[in-house]
Amino acid sequence: MRADMFKVIVERPRWASRHAPAVKLKKDRNVARKFVGHKRHAWEEAPYTKSLSENLAPLKRYLNKQRGRRWDDVFSEICQSLDTGSTVKMHVREHVEDFIMVRVRVDRQGTWLGQHKWRGAQPLDSWWPDLYVDPDDGIIKETNALRSALGLPGRHAFVRVCTCYPQGPFADFKRLCETSILIKRKGLWFHCELDRDPKCGAPHLRFELIEKQWETHERWKVVKMAQLSSKALKRHGLHNCGGDM
Incomplete structure (x- = not known):
């Protein structure tokens, strides 16, 4: 193993550090506000919190x-x-x-x-x-x-079988297996990995992911969230678009 492996893996910007939209007070939810700091704006407007982005x-x-x-x-x-x-x-x-x-x-x-x-x-x-x-x-x-x-x-055949997991009537939610979820946020598809099986139905799980309720309880957590690549979108039969959610 190369001696600088840890540097190669961790030295890159944190994921979601720049995913908040530009500051536009005319589009601010608080119409009475005359100024908003960058940290508060990112906390309120970004669809997800910062996380590590290791190059593994x-x-x-x-x-x-x-x-x-x-x-x-x-x-x-x-x-x-x-x-x-x-x-x-x-x-x-x-x-x-x-x-x-x-x-x-x-x-x-x-x-x-x-x-x-x-x-x-x-x-x-x-x-x-x-x-x-x-x-x-x-x-x-x-x-x-x-x-x-x-x-x-084989493992890839297992992944294809998991795509048949009961989904529910949602165009923005796809459950691959107990702990692997695809969800659409603001027109973009993301892959979420959970730390354990939430043991709940698709409607409840979708609501908790969209409303970020998993940040306030200890039943289960999102350990990884990444935007789907074009190859992954094609594999799952999905596509990104603007103006959703």
């Missing part, structure tokens, strides 16, 4: 190149570059398990289970990253190869 592609490429190696050796290399003496480096290490399922076991019924950092134990027929650590030999292997050996559909 270098970390993903590094892990993909380690297929066939022992996880213990790879993790030792990661620890050499990302030690525990730096908060930023520790933050980068937290993203490693986004791309590889490290804690894997097989229960007495022969079911493969992976311990997700947010969702707990997840069977192989649910969402797993592209890579996993074999519990027998500790080698990094491809998840799709394991799915194929067990007669399960």
Whole structure:
């Protein structure tokens, strides 16, 4: 692993830092106001709050190149570059398990289970990253190869099946699975990742996302929100437009 991996990943502007519309007092909701500061304007008008915008592609490429190696050796290399003496480096290490399922076991019924950092134990027929650590030999292997050996559909086929999740009569809301949501804000489609299954119907979940009620309770949180790329829009059969919501 390159020594400056943590710099490559974290040194970019925070996402949503410039997504508030231009300050136009004539369009201000408070007609009596003669002045509004930039922070208050962004807080009131931006459709979402600031969040980190790490460039995780270098970390993903590094892990993909380690297929066939022992996880213990790879993790030792990661620890050499990302030690525990730096908060930023520790933050980068937290993203490693986004791309590889490290804690894997097989229960007495022969079911493969992976311990997700947010969702707990997840069977192989649910969402797993592209890579996993074999519990027998500790080698990094491809998840799709394991799915194929067990007669399960590939990961991408699983994603396509998830698009059939009950949606409800909404043109601005699409639920991919329990914790993956597509929602339209001000004419633009965004992908939201939740930290757990909210265990509620589509109407209630849509309302809480639009009204940002998840910021005021502890039942579940939005851990990631990103605007869909043109390729993702085409894959889901969606399109952006102005003037909505």
